Amino acid sequence: MEKRELVEGKVDWKGRTAVRGKQGGTRTALFVLATFAFENVATLALSVNLTTYFNGVMHFELADAANELTNYLGTSYILSILAAVLADSYIGRYKAVLIGGFLELVALALFAIQAHYPSLKPPPCDVFEPTSHCEKIGGGSAVLLFVALYFLAVGSAGVKAALPSHGADQYDEKDPKEAKQMSSFFNFLLLAVCGGGAVSLTLIVWIQDHKGWDWGFGVSSIAVLFAFIIFTVGLPMYRIQVIQGTTAITEIIQVYVAAIRNRKLELPEDPTELYEIDHDKEAAIEEDFLPHRDIFRFLDKAAIQSTSIGKYGKLEAPNPWKLCRVTQVENAKVILGVLPIFCCTIIMTLCLAQLQTFSVQQGLTMDTSVTKSFHIPPASLPIIPVMFIIFTVPVYDRIFVPFARKITGIPTGITHLQRIGVGLILSFISMAVAGFLEVKRKGVARDHDMLDAIPVTQPLPMSTFWLSFQYFIFGIADLFTYVGLLEFFYSEAPAGLKSVSSCFLWSSMALGYFFSTILVKIVNASTKNSKSGGWLAGNNINRNHLNLFYWLLSLVSLFNFFIYLFAAKRYKYRPTNPVLTNEKAKV
Template sequence: MKFWRESSSLAPVDSAGDETALERYTQNDTVDCEGRPANKATTGGWRCTPFIFGAEFAEKTAAFGAQFNMVNYLVGVKFLAKAYSANMVTNYLGTGYLMTLVGGIVADSFLGRFWTIFAAGTIQMMGFVVLMLTAFLPSLNNQYCEDDLKKDCRAAHGSSLSTIYVGLYLIAIGTGGIKACVSAFGADQFDSEDPREAKSLPHYFNVFFGSVEMGSLFASTLMIWIQEYKGWKWGYAILAIVMGAALVLLVSARRLFRYRVPRGSPFTPVARVFITALRNRKLPTPTDQSHLYTGPEEKAPQGVIRTSNLKFLEKAAVLREGEVATGEEPNPWRVANLQDVEDTKMLLRLLPILFSSFFYWTCSVQFSTFTVYQVATMDRRLGTMVVPSGTVGGVFLTVSILLTIIFYDRVIMRLIKRFTGNGQGISPLRKIGIGVITPAFAMMTAALIEMKRLRVVQDEHAEDSPATPLPMSMFWLVPQYLIIGSGQAFIYVGSLEFFYNESPRTMQSLGTALVSCTMSIGVFTSSAIVSTVNRATRHNHDGQWLGNNLNRSHLDRFYWVLGGLSLINVMFFLLAAWWHESVTRAFSSSAVAADPDASPPSAAPSAHQA
């Protein structure tokens, strides 16, 4: 099912010279739900973003409602080992992020962003239903304990454990499809070719991220309270209902949205370029651009800028003698279009930033797993109420992110505009850089606080009493959450802007999926590090670093290792950022030299502001 007609023309006006019509319709190839050129007065813009923000708030309430407290469900209800549970959660999160690549391909090739979001949301809702069954059906609860102290327990196994995996990975598949499309779908509501609408994009990404964090805050408070005190089956049932509400909200506004028609898999032209360049590897690279294939004359894009890097790929556009018959197009798997070559180069230029920014998420995921275990050993009293351990981390993290977003949007951006005249704020790449630096400080702070907690354990002789709360307040963890949360506000928003703006226009769903790809690499790296540390310290004379009894473990040493690795990663990122900036400057010089009035038809690298 589609909201657009395959046969509809995307030409925005019937008369190319009609300035009024040019102002009336979008110029970024978006259409309305009937397949007609999108009218700015009736579609898109801020009028429809409340529905996107509301749907994202509901979806994130459901997703985070499962994520924040999952380790407590696996350890406290299903009696799984702490390290196993931590890796189970991080692998589930990593799969969800990795599935964004699949979601991006499906959106760009077949369904479009809107229907990909709807289909993925439906799958995610099914996952919550399956998790509800694991808490509700007696046949799926085969864990048991020999005594009330829960010291000799048999963990969930067989069909019970398998069903948990099914539920988690259905949620992961759904999460991937939604993450790949929802931020880009919202950005499609603003015409990047209209200066008035384009300047709203940075503010849109900030508000979008704010809706994500409001869902996170709601999940970490009310949803976790329901799970802990009203029962896990009710907790997961409500998450399924919330996800259903998100889908209803999105569909209800379908006539207000602007849609981008699927153009085919973004990987197809990339594959053509690599295969054809490899086939033509022995051919010389022409110095004259006129010797490179730019497409049929009537369809060839104007102003294609030939960049000076990755010259090997240009061999894909070299025409062999007799390759093209008069009036015919060549086989695209034998001769690539120069624009496809430049789009492939543009995508490859993003990879160093991707591979140098993932380690933030390696560190951040610890605050959803091992830090939750820490909180469970601490004094969590707030007045007469005992705060669930899953709530503590979720609230601390979310509040720090929201405060950072508000402070940046309302204070820093206004100061930058006042003193520099730049209303765009800090450049996306610099935002990512701020985020990359913060894990080093966060993990070192976390290590110091864990050392303090272990001293309290020794003073209280509580080494063998991990279930007894220590006389150490949960508020000791605020500094580490404040640092990592501030970093997340910068790196997530900066990454969304960076990969969306600097991806070829035909690959923007894939571009935003790369943001989640960095998260996927990060959390899978976390799983690998946890497994390695577990094996390496299993027989330590002074105790395993990540054992089931946190009071006899050495979590502080694990945090010191992550802090040191974070510093190394900062060096790698600085090199990647320097390379990207130098390539961007070279691109701008090439563009001016080739044609001062020309701009690449897909997507030029965005200007790096302050």
């Protein structure tokens, strides 16, 4: 077997060096895409419909129900960082996916059990009737609810942290053909998410609303089981990234510690005098060497060399907490450089959180009929952008990217930062449109004297499809920003931080969900003297001022976009990035 057929740094499931054509490639990545699709069949419906479950079944107030959902989502995304560190440095990415899938299966089974037995949930009541007394869930039943919820959060964190990176591991970035295929993989990863999401937002939501929540959670459990089986079947064909042994995060921390300890030393005028190990002695990891860049110079002090003689007159081995190699310093610079981009994407998820919570509640007040006999559940409204993305991703990947590639010379058509920027400006537009549509919805309620109407029995004479405008625009934003972020962070991250790099996206989303909870509380506290007792207070959305809240988010999003432009203009791509040949970001 010729050496060129082996893939360095990758092994098969038995620990043997991976063989090109036998392990990895697009064929193997299909198992990852199918796994992600079935996982989203099980979980995406919960991201938009759990507010209804908490409000209508567990009897949380509307704002509290929305906050419980965003807290769960935020926790799941933030835990993905810990899951990624474990995946990269200790257990491996494919094992992290298997553990995460098992926890999701247990959690959904617990949800199904609780939803099935009346003794495990509060007695039914009409949460929209002011005179009705609703008993909120408590005691052991509440414990069961939150155990299931956060088991699901932990399991989902493991899958989100490791599965995208494990899929990208099936390609060799140093091979030009596979590098292009890896770019397509990230686009089709979104397609898999949307394909699973389309089933989740229609079939699973319909089952939850018409057959009962116990059936809904049960079918979701089956979907996770299918995902688990599909992923396991592909095990003999996977290229598995060799576990680094030491955490790359530790190496990043060492750079900062060494830079602080060496802060009083003078930087040499010639960067070649900074410490680096001999390339020849480390030929096996030659791809890990990065050239020095004249940015964040304060970190260069971590690589200032000083001769250290030991007790027996021999040179001592360098202390990694006082002397770091140039490549290690450059990796730290890469992580520091992406932080401003990371921070600028948080607001977009804050906007997304409203479409998963308050927009669903808007739909509950409106006419959901498609025909005389068929009604679309409001939680299924995100199917509109999802279907658009399903049809758009192949067009984007197979038509737009090759066309743009001929003009720009960039393998991905446009730069990652350009793609992210398009999504951010569209999120601003989406929130502005949402505000205007809420004004129209409340105007219809006022004109028909239905401001105090009970949505379940007295829907407004206004189609819920009006909300599709805000979902449609945000769906396009998803296509650009979230996939652009995932590919950007993966391509820029050091080799030992590939799973952690994908968690930059999930962490950005986590902070967005947490900030949503905080912002809702701040807005209600600041507007408690209004007639409704707060812009978002109570259960009657017709009496609230959701339009003002949407416009506030729109202004915040616009301000955030201008900050992003400033950060993106200053960003310099990693020199070894195969996507870009120039350091300067094009925005």
